[in-house]
Amino acid sequence: MNSQQENDHRHPNDLPPVQVKPPPTSPAFSISFSTPTSVSPLTPTHRRIAIAVDLSDESAFAVKWAIENYLRPGDAVILLHVRPTSILYGADWGSNTPTSTVTPPSSPFQAHATSHDQKLEEDFDNLTNSKATGLAQPLVEAHVPFKIHIVKDHDLKERLCLEVERLGLSAVIMGSRGFGASRKNSKGRLGSVSDYCVHHCVCPVVVVRYPGDNNEGRNGGVEVVKKTAAVINEAELHPLPEEENETNEEVISAEKRDSEGTEPGM
Numbered sequence: 001m002n003s004q005q006e007n008d009h010r011h012p013n014d015l016p017p018v019q020v021k022p023p024p025t026s027p028a029f030s031i032s033f034s035t036p037t038s039v040s041p042l043t044p045t046h047r048r049i050a051i052a053v054d055l056s057d058e059s060a061f062a063v064k065w066a067i068e069n070y071l072r073p074g075d076a077v078i079l080l081h082v083r084p085t086s087i088l089y090g091a092d093w094g095s096n097t098p099t100s101t102v103t104p105p106s107s108p109f110q111a112h113a114t115s116h117d118q119k120l121e122e123d124f125d126n127l128t129n130s131k132a133t134g135l136a137q138p139l140v141e142a143h144v145p146f147k148i149h150i151v152k153d154h155d156l157k158e159r160l161c162l163e164v165e166r167l168g169l170s171a172v173i174m175g176s177r178g179f180g181a182s183r184k185n186s187k188g189r190l191g192s193v194s195d196y197c198v199h200h201c202v203c204p205v206v207v208v209r210y211p212g213d214n215n216e217g218r219n220g221g222v223e224v225v226k227k228t229a230a231v232i233n234e235a236e237l238h239p240l241p242e243e244e245n246e247t248n249e250e251v252i253s254a255e256k257r258d259s260e261g262t263e264p265g266m
Helices: 005-007 057-070 107-135 137-141 157-164 193-202 240-260
Strands: 030-033 047-053 075-081 148-154 172-175 205-209 222-224 232-234
Touching: 030 137, 047 057, 047 157, 057 107, 057 137, 057 172, 057 205, 075 157, 107 137, 107 148, 148 157, 157 193, 172 193, 172 232
Parallel strands: 047 075, 047 172, 075 148, 172 205
Antiparallel strands: 030 148, 205 222, 222 232
């Protein structure tokens, strides 16, 4: 018997071990819903734009605004939603304080209470999934590749910024006061969640104002926030890299004319 035949008849235990790399761990409470089969999968070459949603009308408007005004061919969208770890938390999901306190049930009723709580959590998960899918419908119609990314956390603001950094996003689009903020007392100011993201996200944040907020018109308004500049009130798109130099030159030229007291073209 030659060496080749000996190798063919070796016992399986004599074979060298095969090293298998463990799969990467996922963040706690992470729920990620896959995209429909008709939507192209995300690729690393695309600009990855997150739209932070809280399943409100403001979030729906932010999605439509992004499609009509911000997204360009080749972009991929991540609908990013953070839901509370407990449905006992109030409508203001940016709050860390439960709206009510539940006394642990006595032992005869504990099993029933636990089953009831699990049922509520499952119903809330299904409702969240259904609403997020509805928000994504304009993306499907516009043939924009997307992914729905849902995580659970008790602190919405910090978790949003954490996921933005972890996912390596190019920009974040969000409503100005959709995350549980009161509209009638805001007087045009950003809500607590959007304001926190403006100051703590590692990428540019585009804040879309809902129509009717702060006397905005039918098409709403937008604030483009860069990490190296203050809030810019404008209705224009976030400039492309090749357009930024032209914009900066125009601003410098305008400031020079103002200082000299001359009119354009003179």
